[in-house]
Amino acid sequence: MTTTLEAPALSGSQRPPGRLLDRTFRGVVLFAGALVLIILALIAGTMVNKAMPIFRSEGLGYFTHDVWDPAHAKFGTLAFTFGTVVVSSLALLLAVPVSIGIALFTTEVAPPWLRKPVTYLVDLLAAVPSVVYGLWGILVLAPALPGFYDNIHSVVGGVPILGTLFSGDPISGRSFMTAGVILAIMITPIVTSIARETFTTVPQSLKDAAHALGATRWEMIRAAVIPHSRSGLVAGILVGLGRALGETIAVALVIGSSPQISAKLFSSGDALAAVIANQFGEATGNTRPALIGMAVVLFLVTLVVGVLARGYVARAERRTGGAV
Amino acid sequence: MTAIVPPTGSITASTATPWRRIKSAMATTGIVGSLFLALVPLVLIIGYVISRGWSLMATSEWFTGSIPILTRAAGPGMRPAIIGTLMITGAATAMAVPLGVLGGVFLSEYSGGSRFGRVVRFFAEVMTGVPSIVMGIFIATIWVAANGFSAFAGALALGCLMLPVIIRTSDEMLRLVPRELRESAYALGGRKAGTILRVVLPAAAPGIISGALLAVARAAGETAPLLFTIGFVNDTNTSLFSGNNTALSVQIFKNATQVYPGSQERAWAAALTLIAIVFVFTILSRLVSTFLGRKHQS
Amino acid sequence: MTVTRANGIPMTPTNVAPVTAASELPMDEVTERVFAVEAAAVDYGNHRAVDGVTLDIGTCEITAIIGPSGCGKSTFLRCLNRMNDFIPGAKVSGRIEYHGEDLYGPKVDAAEVRRRIGMVFQRPNPFPKSIFDNVAYGPRINKYKGDIGDLVEEALTRAALWDEVKDKLKKSAFALSGGQQQRLCIARALAVAPDVVLMDEPCSALDPIATSRIEDLMVELKRDYTIVIVTHNMQQAARVSDRTAFFTTDVDDAGNRTGRLVEIGPTETIFTSPTDPRTEGYITGRFG
Numbered sequence: 001m002t003t004t005l006e007a008p009a010l011s012g013s014q015r016p017p018g019r020l021l022d023r024t025f026r027g028v029v030l031f032a033g034a035l036v037l038i039i040l041a042l043i044a045g046t047m048v049n050k051a052m053p054i055f056r057s058e059g060l061g062y063f064t065h066d067v068w069d070p071a072h073a074k075f076g077t078l079a080f081t082f083g084t085v086v087v088s089s090l091a092l093l094l095a096v097p098v099s100i101g102i103a104l105f106t107t108e109v110a111p112p113w114l115r116k117p118v119t120y121l122v123d124l125l126a127a128v129p130s131v132v133y134g135l136w137g138i139l140v141l142a143p144a145l146p147g148f149y150d151n152i153h154s155v156v157g158g159v160p161i162l163g164t165l166f167s168g169d170p171i172s173g174r175s176f177m178t179a180g181v182i183l184a185i186m187i188t189p190i191v192t193s194i195a196r197e198t199f200t201t202v203p204q205s206l207k208d209a210a211h212a213l214g215a216t217r218w219e220m221i222r223a224a225v226i227p228h229s230r231s232g233l234v235a236g237i238l239v240g241l242g243r244a245l246g247e248t249i250a251v252a253l254v255i256g257s258s259p260q261i262s263a264k265l266f267s268s269g270d271a272l273a274a275v276i277a278n279q280f281g282e283a284t285g286n287t288r289p290a291l292i293g294m295a296v297v298l299f300l301v302t303l304v305v306g307v308l309a310r311g312y313v314a315r316a317e318r319r320t321g322g323a324v
Numbered sequence: 325m326t327a328i329v330p331p332t333g334s335i336t337a338s339t340a341t342p343w344r345r346i347k348s349a350m351a352t353t354g355i356v357g358s359l360f361l362a363l364v365p366l367v368l369i370i371g372y373v374i375s376r377g378w379s380l381m382a383t384s385e386w387f388t389g390s391i392p393i394l395t396r397a398a399g400p401g402m403r404p405a406i407i408g409t410l411m412i413t414g415a416a417t418a419m420a421v422p423l424g425v426l427g428g429v430f431l432s433e434y435s436g437g438s439r440f441g442r443v444v445r446f447f448a449e450v451m452t453g454v455p456s457i458v459m460g461i462f463i464a465t466i467w468v469a470a471n472g473f474s475a476f477a478g479a480l481a482l483g484c485l486m487l488p489v490i491i492r493t494s495d496e497m498l499r500l501v502p503r504e505l506r507e508s509a510y511a512l513g514g515r516k517a518g519t520i521l522r523v524v525l526p527a528a529a530p531g532i533i534s535g536a537l538l539a540v541a542r543a544a545g546e547t548a549p550l551l552f553t554i555g556f557v558n559d560t561n562t563s564l565f566s567g568n569n570t571a572l573s574v575q576i577f578k579n580a581t582q583v584y585p586g587s588q589e590r591a592w593a594a595a596l597t598l599i600a601i602v603f604v605f606t607i608l609s610r611l612v613s614t615f616l617g618r619k620h621q622s
Numbered sequence: 623m624t625v626t627r628a629n630g631i632p633m634t635p636t637n638v639a640p641v642t643a644a645s646e647l648p649m650d651e652v653t654e655r656v657f658a659v660e661a662a663a664v665d666y667g668n669h670r671a672v673d674g675v676t677l678d679i680g681t682c683e684i685t686a687i688i689g690p691s692g693c694g695k696s697t698f699l700r701c702l703n704r705m706n707d708f709i710p711g712a713k714v715s716g717r718i719e720y721h722g723e724d725l726y727g728p729k730v731d732a733a734e735v736r737r738r739i740g741m742v743f744q745r746p747n748p749f750p751k752s753i754f755d756n757v758a759y760g761p762r763i764n765k766y767k768g769d770i771g772d773l774v775e776e777a778l779t780r781a782a783l784w785d786e787v788k789d790k791l792k793k794s795a796f797a798l799s800g801g802q803q804q805r806l807c808i809a810r811a812l813a814v815a816p817d818v819v820l821m822d823e824p825c826s827a828l829d830p831i832a833t834s835r836i837e838d839l840m841v842e843l844k845r846d847y848t849i850v851i852v853t854h855n856m857q858q859a860a861r862v863s864d865r866t867a868f869f870t871t872d873v874d875d876a877g878n879r880t881g882r883l884v885e886i887g888p889t890e891t892i893f894t895s896p897t898d899p900r901t902e903g904y905i906t907g908r909f910g
Contacts, residue, residue: 025517026434032423033430033444036491039484040447043454043462050465101358109355112710118359120610125366127606129545131573132595135580136369139588185365192362205747209807211705213760213814214737216348223759227750239453246455248548253580273457280461280552295461299454306453310446331738331815335720336729344763
């Protein structure tokens, strides 16, 4: 992008300090850039190393067994994987429609003077630390939910699949669903932000085309805004998913810490990141490597999701020829 | 030619079915409703934190006293954690910001379109998505195992979290600096490093500072990276490198799971303190980008 | 008074403007007026972009609007189908009547207006859908009860595109050339059975061959539709239009530009013996 211009050699009046600065600076920034790769490699390397013993001794059972009993050297992580998947899915199901709605509000519905304030407000949600979400979740939301859960259950209890889904006895309100709700609130700002960026790239000519045919606002959104934004929205969903998968503290506080595989969303459970946070401190012997193994899984999964998200962002950018 | 029949009648009456308008109105209601759905939790959370944390935080002992040793004891004292948060976040910032900015400089000024540059940029972005607990476990494994708990260990973990974010922001802000600015500096006989330090970085400074402040805000609120790196104390420890330490986020986490009302109260007050710190940096970040950014408009 | 269209369907709207004596009409023939515009103006915030436009648009004719760039031609055109509603801060004043009804009246359904007064834009803007779905979009949202396939075929035929795309209706609209895409946009507009088609410099993004095909299409379309076209290409206006309106820009002391209508009349008159010296200056300047 920029050409390196070297001053022509003025005989006798070389400026060695300038040259030296140039060279050292170049070396320093190169190191700073490489640092990212170094750290990532270190993370992968050391953690896989530490977790190796467990992978070897447990083999595939590490991933497929659902009994986690360190005291008896049983290290099956299936229940945690299940919990992570369930809670993240719930979070996405709840957050994505709301985020798209907020983004549509900002770009299509709100009067111009309202756009910035609303954006700031929603971004404020992102500024709240996750431990504060967890605190509010465990002390305020979770105790308030059992009554709510009972109401839902009494309404759908009879219906075949829904009845099982919406049942369960959470320990003081801490459950898959509670964690899903908290996570949904937490990932809304980032998904909204990406959706909003995507919606602003919709060319006015496309919207004009729909309007000129007599479309209502909603018809225009469905014809012009949404189809144009597919890649960007997928990217946003993937980014939200990545955040949900890695979110530790809030989930640890409200999921209930009872590892189990159950279709009852209102029952307590556990998740990968949460159990690491809760048990690593006091872990001894083989438990520690087993927990590190879970961290390796988390690392790899979030890496893959991140790469996929990047791919969709690139696709969206190619389509619009601009920034998403 | 009878398939297309033009409509007749007054334009005050829509030939469209009312259902279309109702659908559009319903969609608009849903869109506005989703906004409230997001704002309600925000208001609730901040409201609860303020109402439940204010009374304990508004005492002077909160800022001067040590953390009660008995968890079931009630009463204030969070000085060790406040100092700890500031110290650890400060140390992390001191490590991550210079390196991050330099990394951004590398990506924007030195890597060109080279393969290596693209790889670094790619992985920097990917690294922003690494869960914070993974960073904590990582530092716990390679540093704490050998050197024990310390504020510095926590700063290392936080710094690893902040680094890719700052690299990306710096990269983006530097790339926004117009090419002509650099070229006029070179045309005056400037060298690359000098030009970057004297011309390009200052031009990108508002955006970079704003991004850095945001990263600081996020780091101050992190818990997972600190859980297994700083240990636990009840008294203030101002030493960066030796001895256990504590931080507001960790205190909140530990106290949140206690059944004792005294602990819970401290958790709320600590949450309020933490939110205050985070919001200060977030607002500072906005102010910098709005006001300093404006000054730099040509 | 009823007017029968070339396609045999009598048009009996409930509010037809009474025909005034021929000498009062700015038009040579006694044709029906589709639009009656009186002292129309458009403000963007404090800036008056277009001022004092008074003209009539006759039915089943092509009316061309010409003038230097930035003189508010497109802005005025967009008033005719209330597209300026979407620009925040835009205000339309004066009176614009459509078949005798106030286009900006309080009870008017703007979406209905846009259905009846269609628009083709400068750059082709097909939806990211198939060719078929592009044309079918309008009828579908209007819950068309008949055979959509027939409707699409008729619209594409009227837009002189059917033969070229009949085998690839499911292909993406973007697979077509620029000129074909523009004819697709015309077909899309025709599919909702408009009364008027507004065209905002429809050929400026096209090559000369595509342009001449669209010009031929316009002349065919005027049998059934009223067409108003904004163009910066004077030869095009001279070739296809029946009446021409010439706009110009006034620049005040502060440098603000306001567009104004200078004169309007039968195309031949405008181009051979215009009344206003500004018109003559513009036309001869270009030809010379």
